[in-house]
Structures are given as C-alpha cells and as structure tokens.
Amino acid sequence: MDLTTALAAIYPPDRLLTRASALASYESDALTAFRTRPLAVVLAETRQEVIDTVRLCHAAGVPFVARGSGTSLSGGSVPLDDGIVIALNRLNRIVRLDPVDRIAVVEPGVINLDISAAAEPFGLYYAPDPSSQSVCTIGGNVAFNSGGAHCFRHGMTANHVLGLEVVLPDGEVVRLGGDSVEDVGPDLAGLFVGSEGLFGVALEVTVRLLPRPESYRTVLASYTSLQAAGDAVTRIIAAGLLPGAMEIMDRLAMDAAEAAVHAGYPPGAAAVLLVELEGDAAQAEAELARLSAVLEASGPSHVHIAANAEERALLWKGRKCAFSAVGRLSPDFIVQDGVVPRTKLGDALVAIEQLSRQHGVRVANVFHAGDGNLHPLILYDGREPGALARAEALATDILRLCIRLGGSITGEHGVGLEKRAFLPEMYRPEDIAFMQRLRESVDGRRLANRGKMLETPA
Amino acid sequence: MTVTTPATLDALADAVATTAPAPLRIAGGGTTRPWRHNGAPPGVDVIALGALSGLTAYDPAECVVTVLAGTPVRHLTDTLAVHGQYLPWDPPIAGDGATVGGMLASGLSGPGRYRYGGVRDFVIGARVVDGRGRLIASGGQVVKNAAGFLLHHALVGSAGRLGVIAEVSLKVFPRAEATRTLVARASSLAGALAAHERLRLANLDLDALDLDATSAVVSARLAGAADALDARAARAARALAHAVETLTGADEARHWQALSLAAWPATGATVKVPAAPSRLTAILATLMPLGPCRLSAGGAVAFLHSTQPLDALQDAFAAAHLRGAVVRGPDAGTPLGIRHAPAFADRVRASLDPDGRFR
Numbered sequence: 001m002d003l004t005t006a007l008a009a010i011y012p013p014d015r016l017l018t019r020a021s022a023l024a025s026y027e028s029d030a031l032t033a034f035r036t037r038p039l040a041v042v043l044a045e046t047r048q049e050v051i052d053t054v055r056l057c058h059a060a061g062v063p064f065v066a067r068g069s070g071t072s073l074s075g076g077s078v079p080l081d082d083g084i085v086i087a088l089n090r091l092n093r094i095v096r097l098d099p100v101d102r103i104a105v106v107e108p109g110v111i112n113l114d115i116s117a118a119a120e121p122f123g124l125y126y127a128p129d130p131s132s133q134s135v136c137t138i139g140g141n142v143a144f145n146s147g148g149a150h151c152f153r154h155g156m157t158a159n160h161v162l163g164l165e166v167v168l169p170d171g172e173v174v175r176l177g178g179d180s181v182e183d184v185g186p187d188l189a190g191l192f193v194g195s196e197g198l199f200g201v202a203l204e205v206t207v208r209l210l211p212r213p214e215s216y217r218t219v220l221a222s223y224t225s226l227q228a229a230g231d232a233v234t235r236i237i238a239a240g241l242l243p244g245a246m247e248i249m250d251r252l253a254m255d256a257a258e259a260a261v262h263a264g265y266p267p268g269a270a271a272v273l274l275v276e277l278e279g280d281a282a283q284a285e286a287e288l289a290r291l292s293a294v295l296e297a298s299g300p301s302h303v304h305i306a307a308n309a310e311e312r313a314l315l316w317k318g319r320k321c322a323f324s325a326v327g328r329l330s331p332d333f334i335v336q337d338g339v340v341p342r343t344k345l346g347d348a349l350v351a352i353e354q355l356s357r358q359h360g361v362r363v364a365n366v367f368h369a370g371d372g373n374l375h376p377l378i379l380y381d382g383r384e385p386g387a388l389a390r391a392e393a394l395a396t397d398i399l400r401l402c403i404r405l406g407g408s409i410t411g412e413h414g415v416g417l418e419k420r421a422f423l424p425e426m427y428r429p430e431d432i433a434f435m436q437r438l439r440e441s442v443d444g445r446r447l448a449n450r451g452k453m454l455e456t457p458a
Numbered sequence: 459m460t461v462t463t464p465a466t467l468d469a470l471a472d473a474v475a476t477t478a479p480a481p482l483r484i485a486g487g488g489t490t491r492p493w494r495h496n497g498a499p500p501g502v503d504v505i506a507l508g509a510l511s512g513l514t515a516y517d518p519a520e521c522v523v524t525v526l527a528g529t530p531v532r533h534l535t536d537t538l539a540v541h542g543q544y545l546p547w548d549p550p551i552a553g554d555g556a557t558v559g560g561m562l563a564s565g566l567s568g569p570g571r572y573r574y575g576g577v578r579d580f581v582i583g584a585r586v587v588d589g590r591g592r593l594i595a596s597g598g599q600v601v602k603n604a605a606g607f608l609l610h611h612a613l614v615g616s617a618g619r620l621g622v623i624a625e626v627s628l629k630v631f632p633r634a635e636a637t638r639t640l641v642a643r644a645s646s647l648a649g650a651l652a653a654h655e656r657l658r659l660a661n662l663d664l665d666a667l668d669l670d671a672t673s674a675v676v677s678a679r680l681a682g683a684a685d686a687l688d689a690r691a692a693r694a695a696r697a698l699a700h701a702v703e704t705l706t707g708a709d710e711a712r713h714w715q716a717l718s719l720a721a722w723p724a725t726g727a728t729v730k731v732p733a734a735p736s737r738l739t740a741i742l743a744t745l746m747p748l749g750p751c752r753l754s755a756g757g758a759v760a761f762l763h764s765t766q767p768l769d770a771l772q773d774a775f776a777a778a779h780l781r782g783a784v785v786r787g788p789d790a791g792t793p794l795g796i797r798h799a800p801a802f803a804d805r806v807r808a809s810l811d812p813d814g815r816f817r
Binding site for chain 2: 098101102144147152153159172174176182184195199211214242283286290339372407408410414423428431434440442
C-alpha cells in the first residue's frame with residue numbers, strides 16, 4: 001500500500017490534499033524564494049492523527065514537515081517534493097490554562113497571541129512576542145526558538161516552554177520537562193526547542209505565563225545618527241537598568257512605519273530608540289528618572305515619554321508593523337536576522353551602511369537593540385535584472401559580519417533552508433559533526449524536516 | 459583508579475580520549491557529590507576540573523561572561539560583583555569550592571530564580587567534551603541565538619552524565635541598587651501557605667519568595683531602586699498580613715544563607731521536587747514526614763533533606779506520583795518517583811556518550 005492510500009484511511013478527502021491546486025499554498029512559507037510542491041498535505045485535527053501520520057511516514061521512509069501558519073522567515077516549513085506536510089493549524093485547543101500555577105497547556109496550532117488573550121482576564125500573559133505573533137503558532141515558535149523584543153530580560157521561547165509532548169521521528173511519543181519552571185534531570189525540553197523540526201513534532205506544549213507588569217514606562221529618544229542610538233543602549237545597560245525592551249529604527253524604517261500607521265516618530269531624526277521599563281509602579285517610576293538622566297546624557301535630539309497607554313500602543317504599533325510597512329518602500333525585501341554582541345552594535349551599523357553603499361542596495365534597519373539582534377531589511381526590485389543577486393550578496397556579507405563580530409547568523413528566525421550554508425561558518429566542523437550525530441541518533445532515517453539546518457545546499 | 463587534572467581544554471579532551479573506554483567521573487568541587495572524600499568506585503577514572511579555572515571572557519558592558527567549568531562559583535560571583543553584576547538565580551551552593559560546571563550539572567537555582575529565572579534561563583553557550591574526547595561547542599556568547607541545536611540547555615541538570623562540561627557562557631544582570639527582606643512567622647503551615655499565596659498573587663515583583671515548611675516562616679525579598687523600596691515593602695507587608703520582621707544588609711544575607719539548601723548537611727539526601735502552587739499542600743504532606751523541607755521560587759520547587767534510605771524515598775515518591783531527584787549527597791543524580799519514557803534522553807546520551815562512560 002502506498003503512503004497516500006494509507007493516509008486516506010486516516011483522513012477524510014477534505015483533509016488529505018493531493019491535487020496541485022490544493023497544494024499550492026503549502027509550497028512555500030514567508031521566505032518565498034524557496035518553493036516546492038509536496039506529495040501531499042494532511043490537515044490533522046487530533047494528536048493521534050499526527051502520531052499515526054509520522055508512523056506511516058517512518059514505515060514508508062517518506063520525509064515530513066510539520067507546518068503551522070507558514071510564517072517562517074528562514075524557509076523552515078518548505079516541504080520536499082517527495083514529502084508530506086502535516087498541517088497543525090487545526091490542533092488549536094488551549095487544553096488548560098491554570099491561573100494559579102500560571103501555566104498554559106496548548107496544542108501546537110494555537111496562535112501565539114491567543115495564549116495572551118486567554119490569559120489576559122487573569123492578569124497574565126505569554127512573554128515571547130515575535131513580530132508575527134498575531135498569526136504564528138506555538139508549534140513553530142518551539143521549533144525555531146522564536147524571540148521577539150524582550151529577550152534580554154525575559155529570554156526566548158526555550159525559556160518559556162516548561163514541558164512538551166513530542167512524537168519522535170519514528171513515531172515514539174515522549175514527554176519532556178514538566179509543568180514547573182524547575183525540573184529535574186537534563187533540560188531536554190530546552191534542547192528540543194530550536195531543533196527546527198528535526199527531532200519530531202510537538203503535540204502539546206506547556207508554557208509559563210507571567211503576571212502582566214503593573215506598570216510600563218515607554219520612552220522614545222531620537223538621534224541624529226544611528227550609531228548614537230546604538231551607543232545609548234550601551235549606556236543604559238552600563239547604568240544598571242534592565243528595560244523589558246530596547247528597539248531601534250532607522251530613518252527608512254521610520255518613514256515606512258509612519259506612512260502605514262502615523263506612529264508619531266519625529267521627522268528629521270536619523271534613528272529612534274524605543275525603551276520600555278516594566279514592573280512594579282514605584283520601581284518603574286524610579287527607573288524612569290534614572291533612564292531619563294542616561295538618555296539626556298546620550299545626546300538625543302528629542303525625548304518623548306509616552307503619557308498613557310494609547311501613546312504607548314501607538315509607538316509599539318509603528319515598530320511592530322515596520323516589516324510589512326517596508327513593503328511600501330520596495331516591491332521585495334530580504335529580512336536578515338543576525339546577532340552581534342550588544343556593545344558592537346555601533347560598529348555593525350556603520351559596517352552595514354558601508355556595505356549597503358558598496359553594493360548599491362538600500363537597507364532599512366529595525367532591530368532588537370537590547371538583544372543585539374539586527375534586522376536589516378534589504379530592499380530590491382525582483383523585476384530588475386541582477387537585483388536579487390545583489391541583495392543576496394549584501395545579505396551574505398552582513399551574515400559574515402555578524403560571525404566576525406562574535407555573534408550569530410540568526411537570533412530568532414532559525415537556520416532553515418536560508419542559512420544552511422552559513423552554519424558551518426559559525427561553528428567548527430567538530431561542532432557540526434556533533435549536531436549531525438545527534439540528529440542521526442534521534443532520527444536515523446533523516447525523515448523529520450529533511451533538508452533543513454544541517455544539510456548544506458548542493 | 460587514576461585521577462587526571464587537566465589544565466587546558468585540549469588536555470581535558472585528551473584525558474577523556476586516552477582513558478577510553480574506562481568509566482569516568484567528573485570531580486568539580488565535590489560539594490554536591492562527596493567523591494572528594496570517598497573516592498570513586500574501583501575501575502572508575504576521575505577527571506578533576508580544579509585546574510580548569512578562570513574567566514575566558516567578560517565584558518561587563520555586554521552582560522555576558524564565559525568561564526571555565528572548574529572555576530569556583532565564588533570567584534565568578536566576586537568578579538561580577540566588582541562590576542555591579544550578579545547571577546540572578548542565586549546559585550545555592552557557591553562556597554566550599556563549588557564550581558561553575560557543577561552549578562550547571564546540578565541544575566540548582568536559589569531563591570533569586572523567582573524573579574528572572576533559573577540557571578536554565580541564563581546559559582547561552584557551552585563547550586563540552588563527549589565520551590570519545592571530542593570538544594563540542596553549542597550556542598555562543600550572545601543573548602539571542604537560534605543557530606544549531608541548543609546542547610547547552612541539556613547540560614543543565616545533566617549531573618555529569620552527558621559529557622564533561624568544560625566551559626560555560628552565561629548571561630548576567632546588573633545587581634539591584636538595594637534589597638530588603640520581609641520575614642513573617644506564621645502560627646501554622648496552613649497560615650504560612652496562605653500568606654505565601656497572597657504575596658505570590660499580589661503582583662509585587664518580588665525578587666524571592668520562600669517558605670520554610672518546618673518552621674512556617676515566609677521570606678520575601680524586594681530588590682530595586684532604593685527610593686522605591688519603602689513603598690514596595692509597605693505593600694508587601696499588607697499582603698503578608700502578619701507581623702513582619704524587616705532585614706537588610708548582613709542580617710538579610712545571613713537569613714537567606716540559613717534558608718539555603720547549602721545549610722543542610724552534605725550527608726543524607728537533599729532532594730529537589732518540581733512543584734506547583736496548586737499542589738503545595740499535597741506535596742508537603744508527602745515530604746514533611748521524610749525530613750525538613752522548604753519551598754522556593756514562589757512554590758515552583760520544594761527541597762527536602764532526608765536521612766531515610768533511598769528505597770524509602772523511592773517508595774514515598776512513587777506512591778504520591780511525585781517526580782524528583784537527589785541533588786546533593788552520596789546519591790546525587792538519582793531520579794526519584796515517576797519517570798518519563800527515556801527514548802529521547804537515551805538518544806541524546808547515545809550521541810554524546812556511545813560507550814556509556816559517564817555513569
């Protein structure tokens with residue numbers, strides 16, 4: 001019996017897609033440069049269906065990839081032409097939300113922001129906030145160790161996942177971790193997070209919820225140079241402050257955001273720095289006084305403290321929409337996701353500016369400054385001959401710059417298909433060889449998300 | 459038995475490779491498992507990490523430190539303190555030569571884990587020597603990194619059974635300007651639990667929240683700007699609704715030292731039990747007959763010190779459907795009670811230690 005026939009015994013026809021027209025929307029994810037039509041797509045509705053599908057794939061030796069909302073920016077959920085896509089969006093139940101123990105137990109297809117929405121009546125929220133949080137799913141966040149704007153203080157997805165139920169690539173089901181922030185034995189849930197689907201499929205995820213801070217104080221400082229904004233971040237940390245988030249946007253990104261949402265960013269500034277303090281009201285107020293003094297000394301052209309929740313929301317809306325807003329500036333763009341040590345932000349920005357000029361390609365910068373996580377948006381017009389190649393050449397130079405400065409090729413988007421060639425530049429051959437051994441040990445037939453992270457492109 | 463004391467990462471890798479395939483034990487400061495005094499079982503070679511000591515990289519402005527595994531925790535915390543920084547999870551075993559590698563391998567966090575997270579939340583990279591003597595790096599020296607498998611996470615709590623932790627990169631934080639601890643002595647355990655719960659739910663941004671079950675004492679620490687502490691302490695005292703003793707300075711430090719699991723004898727078994735606020739009464743009902751116990755991190759974890767035989771602990775944990783592990787004492791590293799299916803753990807271990815040398 002071939003695999004499709006076997007799958008038809010599990011799934012009704014409307015949840016087993018094999019026709020070209022139905023498969024089209026599963027050919028690629030948010031990184032549209034990669035596109036492959038899979039053998040079939042199954043729309044799973046229960047855990048057992050996922051387990052059975054993985055077991056059938058294993059028996060048939062057919063590779064599979066789990067998929068949520070398809071928002072991967074590294075091509076992490078692009079299928080293989082002889083492979084199966086296991087779509088998990090319908091596994092979207094919040095199994096349990098416990099406001100006393102401050103945890104949520106969710107299925108992998110639950111949308112990131114829906115957890116916070118469900119927790120909101122209890123004064124709780126789920127901290128990791130990737131820019132795509134209104135559509136991306138927890139399963140994908142787990143696979144790629146998603147970040148967001150609050151990682152310096154609050155950590156990444158790995159720091160918020162307490163437990164997992166997982167189907168391994170051979171169909172065996174295991175539990176990792178538990179339902180407490182403290183566990184015993186090796187932190188295997190922490191190892192599973194960020195494995196880009198290579199260790200199997202998460203069936204259930206237990207996340208911790210944080211109490212919503214009593215108070216937020218959000219400050220916008222504008223500068224006449226990008227480097228001055230970067231230096232201000234170093235001063236803030238040196239002063240012993242621990243903001244929840246520090247974000248920087250350059251002029252081009254601000255222009256795009258302004259055109260989209262009129263966030264009120266100051267005209268004429270070369271860069272803005274958004275700093276947000278959070279916590280106990282008295283503490284946040286005391287920190288605001290210290291932050292204001294640090295910012296004044298950092299030579300800003302303008303400092304604005306959000307007066308109320310509406311002003312705060314607007315400042316953030318501009319930042320959160322910057323990626324999509326850049327679409328107004330350019331028909332196509334590549335989002336990079338490299339990381340540099342925070343103290344090297346200034347150097348990195350100067351170098352990116354030089355590279356941009358050198359390649360003749362425009363770059364808009366939006367980034368998580370507190371985390372050293374750059375998000376240069378490399379603008380190009382795909383209709384123009386050679387434009388994509390120039391943009392890619394610049395992207396490559398920026399990744400190598402991040403490695404050279406002691407950082408990482410990806411802060412939160414993952415390696416996926418996009419950055420496979422660069423992982424061996426970041427790690428030594430011995431390190432990559434270990435990752436291969438671990439992968440072989442977990443998935444001897446290399447079925448789970450084959451082609452990603454560890455396999456260098458031909 | 460041979461004892462090797464390598465002084466470089468290469469020498470460490472070499473020592474592991476040349477002693478193959480003999481079983482190996484890793485000796486840090488000997489503060490969680492007292493091999494230092496007892497020696498290892500016959501036929502087991504020992505690699506001592508005492509000479510693999512020192513900070514490899516530390517830029518205070520970066521809030522990241524990279525440190526060799528044999529470095530005493532105290533040396534690390536002293537160095538950070540010079541620059542106004544600290545390890546926010548308060549490593550509970552920091553004195554007596556306790557090492558950074560042991561801190562990771564034991565996976566233990568102290569009261570400070572309540573606010574910003576535990577050791578698992580601050581490890582951003584590591585180098586480890588596997589069972590064949592290969593030096594492997596994962597993660598890096600930046601706080602945000604999604605490149606490659608996060609092997610360094612699995613080292614937390616690994617009890618020396620995945621490989622030899624050789625070097626660790628940690629995120630560190632600026633230390634708060636001032637701290638203050640409120641101590642309330644309840645007349646009963648139920649009263650202490652109720653006060654503990656009121657504090658936990660009051661959204662006070664506490665730095666630490668512990669409960670000594672045996673004495674029914676609740677301890678809450680505030681940390682932050684000095685000029686905000688009076689107002690915050692007043693709110694916390696109202697939530698406690700008990701007579702409150704306020705501690706600062708040396709008295710405060712002594713109070714938390716006395717509460718630490720390090721204050722229990724290294725003999726017997728110190729047991730860690732992942733907990734949850736909604737289950738505290740049931741968990742304590744199981745643990746209290748076995749020895750003195752404490753709750754830490756707002757009831758996220760319970761610690762027990764017991765002189766009962768291991769079998770009796772196993773039985774009690776299994777009967778109560780509890781999961782735990784001995785974290786200090788001769789049996790350190792022994793899991794207790796219910797266990798997860800081992801398939802993933804076994805495969806991870808096989809990739810690092812195919813010959814089963816780290817037992």
